[in-house]
Amino acid sequence: MPTVPGYPRVSRFFKMAALTTTLATSACMPFGTRLLQDDQVDYARALVFAQKRQTLANIVGLRYAEPAVVLPVSQVIAAYSLDGSANAAAALSTQNNAPTTGSIGGGIGYATRPTFTFTPLTGEDFANAYSRPLAPSLVLPLVQSGVPIDVLLRLAVQSIGSLQNSAALSGANNAGSHGFFELLQALRRLQLGGFVAMRLEGSPQGNRIFMSIEVPAQASDDDRADAARVRELLTVPAGTTDIEVLYGVADESGSRVGIVTRSVIGMLTEVGAQIQVPPEDVASGATLATVGFLDIERRPVIIVHTGGKMPDNAYASIKHQRRDYWIEQTDFDSKFAFSVVQTLIALAQAGRSQPIPVVTIPAGG
Incomplete structure (x- = not known):
């Protein structure tokens, strides 16, 4: 550390400048560790949320005789950049005990640019996972x-x-x-x-x-x-x-x-058939009447709401033909049955040749 006799403030200034430089240049050292801790969970939750919306969209679409579309995320690349800088300047006087002036500064820049790859499920993979009966x-x-x-x-x-x-x-x-x-x-x-x-x-x-x-x-x-x-x-x-x-x-x-x-499509179709749709959709021929219930049944296996005001914290929600469809966050039975549907879909897809989603998070500083 440079020191100038008779200039204690100069010495303190250089110490502060060195500290700022050290903080700016070393801030990236634990950066990758923090990203792994946060993003592993965040991306996993985001994938689950997207899968729920896709499943609900297919349930509602099949209710109106639309083909099921499966577009899973096959890869997530999380690209990050972290830049740090520091600077220091001083103006010294040759007279003893004369005032000294100086400035110190630093900055850290952070940016994230994730890339998502979607791979449509088609052909034999679609047939195996969605069209054939579950074993x-x-x-x-x-x-x-x-x-x-x-x-x-x-x-x-x-x-x-x-x-x-x-x-x-x-x-x-x-x-x-x-x-x-x-x-x-x-x-x-x-x-x-x-x-x-x-x-x-x-x-x-x-x-x-x-x-x-x-x-x-x-x-x-x-x-x-x-x-x-x-x-x-x-x-x-x-x-x-x-x-x-x-x-x-x-x-x-x-x-x-x-x-x-x-099959998975058959399962989603039957869940959709229990949705109470507007009567005018049935009258116009846009869809079939809701499947009836026997006196021994208490309720649909999954209750999907439509019409009215959709809550902000719905468990899963989509918009179809300018209508909202959702599953209530407070309906545990429907949420649990929906999770069973998701599990069965995952098991049906287990043998397909397409790769499972890969999340790549660079850990370097």
């Missing part, structure tokens, strides 16, 4: 993850044995069969009691999926009645504990039951 071995193990079995089956399954779920394009009887929803409710009560589970077994012919129903002797009469009713609705022998679930209309003799799952 039972992909859907049913979610029960073991705690997903409510009634929500899962209502979303992803079209029929179990002879019991039919609702179907928007099946004409006047599109509400489904009473037994299907009775089965779902009984299975949910058994799941809450810990009496139903899914088991996946590998074999040379492919994965086999089994539904186990075991109700101990000390269980309540209601639990035993639910187990008996489930076996009756599935037409398996009384007392059966392991029921093999096969895709399609299977030979249901013994302890096997056939199940027909929906």
